[in-house]
Amino acid sequence: MKRPxxxxxxxxxxxxxxxxxxxxxQLAWAEQSGRGQSLVARFMGDSREMFANQIFAxxxxxxxSGYYPTIFDGKKLHAPKAGESAExxxxxxxxENGRCLADEGETDFLGKPLDWIDSFSRHFFITKHTHxxxxxxxxxxxxxxxxxxxxxxxVDIYTVAAFWLRTTVGKPKEAEEFLREGLRNxxxxxxxxxxxxxxxxxxxxxxxxxRNVWExxxxxxxxxxxxxxxxxxxxxxxxxxxxxxxxxxxGNYQNAxxxxxxxxxxxxxxxxxxxxxxxxxxxxxxQEKK
Amino acid sequence: xxxxxxHDGQRMTASEPILKIDNLRVEFRVAGLKEEVKVAVDGLxxxxxxxxxxGFLGPNGAGKTTTMNVLLGFVPPTSGSAYIFxxxxxxxxxxxRIGYLPELTYYYRFLTPEELLRFYGRIFRIPKDQLEKRIxxxxxxxxxxxxxxxxxxxxxxxxxxxxxxxxxxLNNPDLLIFDEPTSxxxxxxxxxxxxxxxxxxxxxxxxxFSSHEMGEVETVCDRVVIINQxxxxxxxxxxxxxxxxxMNLEQIFLxxxxxxxxx
Amino acid sequence: MMTNAMALAGVVVRxxxxxxxxxxxxxxxVIITLAMGSVNFFNDDKIVRYLxxxxxxxxxxxxxxxxxSMAARQLPMERESRTIFPLLAKPxxxxxxxxxxxxxxxxxCGLALLVFYVFFSVLTGVREHDLPVLSYFQAIWLHWMMLGxxxxxxxxxxxxxxxxxxxxxxxxxxxxGILLLGRHLNKVALQMSExxxxxxxxxxxxxxxxxxxxxxxxxxxxxxxxEWGWWALATPYAAVYIAIFLFAACWIFKRKSLSA
Numbered sequence: 001m002k003r004p005x006x007x008x009x010x011x012x013x014x015x016x017x018x019x020x021x022x023x024x025x026q027l028a029w030a031e032q033s034g035r036g037q038s039l040v041a042r043f044m045g046d047s048r049e050m051f052a053n054q055i056f057a058x059x060x061x062x063x064x065s066g067y068y069p070t071i072f073d074g075k076k077l078h079a080p081k082a083g084e085s086a087e088x089x090x091x092x093x094x095x096e097n098g099r100c101l102a103d104e105g106e107t108d109f110l111g112k113p114l115d116w117i118d119s120f121s122r123h124f125f126i127t128k129h130t131h132x133x134x135x136x137x138x139x140x141x142x143x144x145x146x147x148x149x150x151x152x153x154x155v156d157i158y159t160v161a162a163f164w165l166r167t168t169v170g171k172p173k174e175a176e177e178f179l180r181e182g183l184r185n186x187x188x189x190x191x192x193x194x195x196x197x198x199x200x201x202x203x204x205x206x207x208x209x210x211r212n213v214w215e216x217x218x219x220x221x222x223x224x225x226x227x228x229x230x231x232x233x234x235x236x237x238x239x240x241x242x243x244x245x246x247x248x249x250x251g252n253y254q255n256a257x258x259x260x261x262x263x264x265x266x267x268x269x270x271x272x273x274x275x276x277x278x279x280x281x282x283x284x285x286x287q288e289k290k
Numbered sequence: 291x292x293x294x295x296x297h298d299g300q301r302m303t304a305s306e307p308i309l310k311i312d313n314l315r316v317e318f319r320v321a322g323l324k325e326e327v328k329v330a331v332d333g334l335x336x337x338x339x340x341x342x343x344x345g346f347l348g349p350n351g352a353g354k355t356t357t358m359n360v361l362l363g364f365v366p367p368t369s370g371s372a373y374i375f376x377x378x379x380x381x382x383x384x385x386x387r388i389g390y391l392p393e394l395t396y397y398y399r400f401l402t403p404e405e406l407l408r409f410y411g412r413i414f415r416i417p418k419d420q421l422e423k424r425i426x427x428x429x430x431x432x433x434x435x436x437x438x439x440x441x442x443x444x445x446x447x448x449x450x451x452x453x454x455x456x457x458x459x460l461n462n463p464d465l466l467i468f469d470e471p472t473s474x475x476x477x478x479x480x481x482x483x484x485x486x487x488x489x490x491x492x493x494x495x496x497x498x499f500s501s502h503e504m505g506e507v508e509t510v511c512d513r514v515v516i517i518n519q520x521x522x523x524x525x526x527x528x529x530x531x532x533x534x535x536x537m538n539l540e541q542i543f544l545x546x547x548x549x550x551x552x553x
Numbered sequence: 554m555m556t557n558a559m560a561l562a563g564v565v566v567r568x569x570x571x572x573x574x575x576x577x578x579x580x581x582x583v584i585i586t587l588a589m590g591s592v593n594f595f596n597d598d599k600i601v602r603y604l605x606x607x608x609x610x611x612x613x614x615x616x617x618x619x620x621x622s623m624a625a626r627q628l629p630m631e632r633e634s635r636t637i638f639p640l641l642a643k644p645x646x647x648x649x650x651x652x653x654x655x656x657x658x659x660x661x662c663g664l665a666l667l668v669f670y671v672f673f674s675v676l677t678g679v680r681e682h683d684l685p686v687l688s689y690f691q692a693i694w695l696h697w698m699m700l701g702x703x704x705x706x707x708x709x710x711x712x713x714x715x716x717x718x719x720x721x722x723x724x725x726x727x728x729x730g731i732l733l734l735g736r737h738l739n740k741v742a743l744q745m746s747e748x749x750x751x752x753x754x755x756x757x758x759x760x761x762x763x764x765x766x767x768x769x770x771x772x773x774x775x776x777x778x779x780e781w782g783w784w785a786l787a788t789p790y791a792a793v794y795i796a797i798f799l800f801a802a803c804w805i806f807k808r809k810s811l812s813a
């Protein structure tokens with residue numbers, strides 16, 4: 001072998017020796033600094049949360065068929081917020097006449113045109129507020145999936161996606177899978193358990209599994225949220241309401257009564273719940289008479 | 291209405307020169323800490339008559355290329371004037387009947403010689419049927435038939451220069467301006483270029499060319515001008531100059547530019 | 554005038570389809586789009602809008618890169634390879650050279666756009682079983698007009714900036730900046746104090762609003778075509794800016810001393 005070849009060979013040997021020496025330290029450092037997890041986490045670091053929010057907002061803009069405010073528009077149309085439930089997102093509905101209910105009070109984030117350029121340019125982008133419907137909601141799902149990949153700790157992404165999957169898109173199996181993925185990333189999160197219970201109860205009509213999941217959700221709420229000063233009581237209210245209604249419909253009036261009574265304490269309109277408590281008590285009395 | 295070059299040509303009388311430079315001065319601003327003005331051409335006057343092969347000689351930096359740049363409209367003169375076929379050189383139409391071969395140029399790499407000549411032919415407004423015939427002729431003239439459909443990027447330096455010659459003669463010009471046509475070529479390439487110039491001369495074309503090759507100039511030129519530092523040092527028939535100075539052209543050139551041999 | 558310009562434009566178009574740049578960008582766009590199209594989102598093969606959005610984004614980036622890089626190298630390459638000298642030694646004016654270079658780049662971009670949009674139409678046709686020809690025609694036309702403005706701007710830049718790379722980088726940043734922020738400069742100016750507000754308003758009223766020509770959202774969200782009157786008005790709007798940039802380029806080029 002000639003001299004240049006020998007030099008290259010020697011350099012390769014040195015490089016190989018160095019990498020074998022450095023590699024274990026590098027791995028240990030990566031694990032220590034929490035960077036040994038996913039490829040996305042490694043590449044993007046903390047910025048992935050920001051990207052996830054943006055992608056989630058992209059999904060939301062799809063819901064509004066591209067009619068969506070930018071950071072330069074003063075008013076917000078309906079940017080997704082942390083802690084917002086799937087029902088809140090599904091609130092973009094139409095009335096029986098097909099009129100967009102969400103249009104009311106939130107139509108014109110654009111305002112009046114400021115100048116002729118503004119006025120002219122409005123003919124070239126979406127200035128009408130419409131919503132996806134009749135299963136078209138599926139179009140926002142890739143963005144939600146991508147947002148979840150970016151930041152798996154954002155629970156809302158899973159619940160919103162699962163809501164559409166199990167309702168208009170008609171894919172409860174996929175909704176269950178996605179929620180389970182969320183639970184793997186956020187073990188026993190009460191919001192995810194609440195949504196998973198809905199899949200079991202409303203789509204699979206599996207009362208036992210729904211009960212198990214919602215009971216676990218309730219338990220986890222007391223463990224995780226309960227001690228907090230600003231505990232999310234709305235979430236507990238939803239879990240308990242679901243449980244109570246399910247038990248009532250299943251004929252388990254004792255369980256239903258326990259939950260309705262708890263719900264009465266949580267609800268901002270206890271008089272409405274009183275009616276449920278009275279009805280459930282009547283059913284229990286009737287059962288005892290029999 | 292478009293200005294007809296033929297009309298201009300016809301307007302000229304037989305005695306009028308094809309190329310006329312009158313008291314030409316070209317100054318350049320040299321950028322630096324202190325802006326300086328460099329005089330590239332200083333009061334240059336010359337005429338070239340029809341059918342002449344005119345050698346434009348001078349050492350590097352003498353102002354040869356600058357003068358050619360003025361003739362071709364690349365550089366505006368600071369003062370003085372230049373005319374080709376009686377038309378001011380600042381008018382694009384003055385270039386309708388000239389052929390120009392610059393010092394080594396790399397023609398459009400993605401074109402074939404045929405496509406390149408077709409493109410230039412369109413600029414000269416040569417009718418389509420005539421153009422195809424003319425392309426065949428000039429490709430044959432520069433001996434590039436074997437490569438006429440090959441992209442120019444595959445060409446050697448000599449082939450590039452030959453395609454340059456082909457584009458220069460495409461419009462069958464009455465005046466050819468060659469800037470160092472043989473520079474960078476091997477002896478065979480030089481010989482071929484020289485043959486082409488000779489052939490053009492035999493066809494009665496006027497050739498105005500700059501060169502450092504004194505042997506070449508002595509062989510093909512009828513008349514020469516030797517310039518140095520932007521000024522004319524000597525002008526005349528080659529035979530007259532040789533007789534007057536009793537030395538060869540190279541020795542005359544070195545003497546006029548003030549070169550002192552150190553050995 | 555047009556004969557010379559068209560002859561020169563033909564050379565530029567030939568260069569486009571003989572260079573590898575266009576094919577690389579096209580293949581990259583196709584591969585990325587197909588790869589993203591093959592991703593399984595919740596076992597639902599009817600999802601298509603994200604794919605349309607991605608494909609259109611790639612088309613926009615590719616054509617912008619192509620237009621800028623092609624226009625930025627035209628005049629500097631003529632100087633570098635010295636072809637400008639035999640060219641200008643022919644009966645062609647400098648204005649015709651600028652016009653020819655612009656038309657060549659613009660036509661080449663138009664051809665590339667057609668190929669890109671054919672792919673896009675096939676993709677959406679297969680996935681959506683629908684082909685809104687009028688909307689697509691409007692989108693291609695507006696896209697082409699936008700590229701016309703960018704091409705003219707870059708040609709002017711190639712006479713101002715010394716290196717093609719700096720011209721390309723600056724042009725890309727300016728174009729992307731206008732596309733992203735152009736529409737909102739007036740709102741930002743409103744919230745600023747003087748003299749920043751006036752400066753920003755001056756910029757807002759003078760820049761070519763490239764974002765007007767970006768109707769990707771309308772295509773992605775299956776919106777009806779733009780009113781034809783407004784759509785047609787976008788063409789003279791583009792033509793005015795193209796003319797401004799080309800006149801400025803001619804003015805500078807005519808005054809430029811070229812030393813062989």
